Amino acid sequence: MGLSLAAAERWVERWERQQEHYAIDREERFTVIADVVEHITAGRPGRPLVVDLGCGPGSLAARLARRLPGADIVAVDRDPLLLELARTHHADAARYVDAEIGEPGWAEALDLDRPLDAAVSTTALHYLDPDALLRTYRRLAALLRPGGVLVNGDHLPHDDAGLAEVAGWVGRRSAERRRVHAHEDWSSWWTAVAQDPELTDLLTERERRDRASAVGTHTPAPLSLAAHVRLLRQAGFAQAGAVWQYGDSHVVVALR
Template sequence: MGLSLATAERWVQRWEHQQQRYAVDREDRFTVIADVVEHVTANRAHPLLVADLGCGPGSLAARLAGRLRTADIVAVDRDPLLLALARTRHADAARYVDAVIGEPGWTGALGLDRPLDAVVSTTALHYLSLDALRRTYSELAALLRPGGVLVNGDHLPPDDPALAEFTGRVGHRRAERLHAYDPEDWASWWTAVAEEPELADALAERRRRPPAGTGSAARLSLSGHVRLLRQAGFAHAGPVWQCGDSHVVVAIR
């Protein structure tokens, strides 16, 4: 059974709602990422080339495509069900690639024909181990043109545990005020999607694959990410936006 546009739209909309529980001011974070990419590519004459790492059902790719009309976006994810939703709901936003970020040789799957202008990611890179993250940052630095950027939105705590307690609390209270905890959660979404006949094949493929797991990078602080980025060859790296422990970090090649 094929996946219809109407079905994909329904499940992507529910995905967007449940993700509000986990990313404080998620829409603002998307907007900031697009602002950075738009700024750094403002005077580029050729079609822009952007990679979206851990694209899920195409949430960020679709927003970038709306802002950067001439951009070629390569969107990468390891989850066949989320990629099926992206390819149906946001078919024109990007070229979608099924690959495991951080595995040896994964960049070859991107099929790039020129240096990247920008790499973007949201709440995806923390699934990597520290060694895989270190290697991935170095690989991305090599793929970006001089002056290109890596823009990562994720939960990055401060080094000081006392401050981490405060940033976590600030983000939690902000989410409460926005009623972000009202929608269904991650587990409920996946339980519900398992009952969708049009996604049965994609779900079966997902179950055949090893789980992603949470890598040791999930515990890496903001300063830890900045340090790894500088070691990878980025000339500048640091946060440009923050709400609680949610940050947008920009690294300039």
């Protein structure tokens, strides 16, 4: 039996709240990503094609679908539980693909019928080590049309320790003002998920995949903004840099 819409709505709403625990000005970051995609695709013939990398329960895909109702969105993730939440709660927002970014065959699994106009992601690429990230950036550069864009929203530390400390302080003060720590966090969300019988099979499959994969057993140290920009240019993007920042939260844009 599939996941009920009521359960999917409940857990996605809780996901949205717990993510605010971590992402400084999360809604504004989503808006900036959509602004960039809207700008890059404006005036082009046909339906824009966008891929959402590490889509989770469809948070960004759903927002893009509302902003760009004429776009075709392909959303990819390796987590079967989060993907099922997305398919059920945001069924019309995207075509969902079960694949692990950076692993062999992940790009072919997208089954794209034309070059991408945009690739987007939020807090999903930081688990890749530098070599895997470079390979992924190169693959995306090949999938994007000339003039296409990669837009990545993530927590990217500064190289300079002093600036990193100040950025962290800015983020903590913002979180205090918004009282986001009143929300449940990542761990408590997953603990609660484990108590829902509707999600038992999906959680079991998620745990099976984690045991079979290196993901989750070792998280590389986060790369800085400057390191991401270097990798993007090495991968073949003509320009790359941050277009928005709050604390250590950035939106990085790379133009093909």
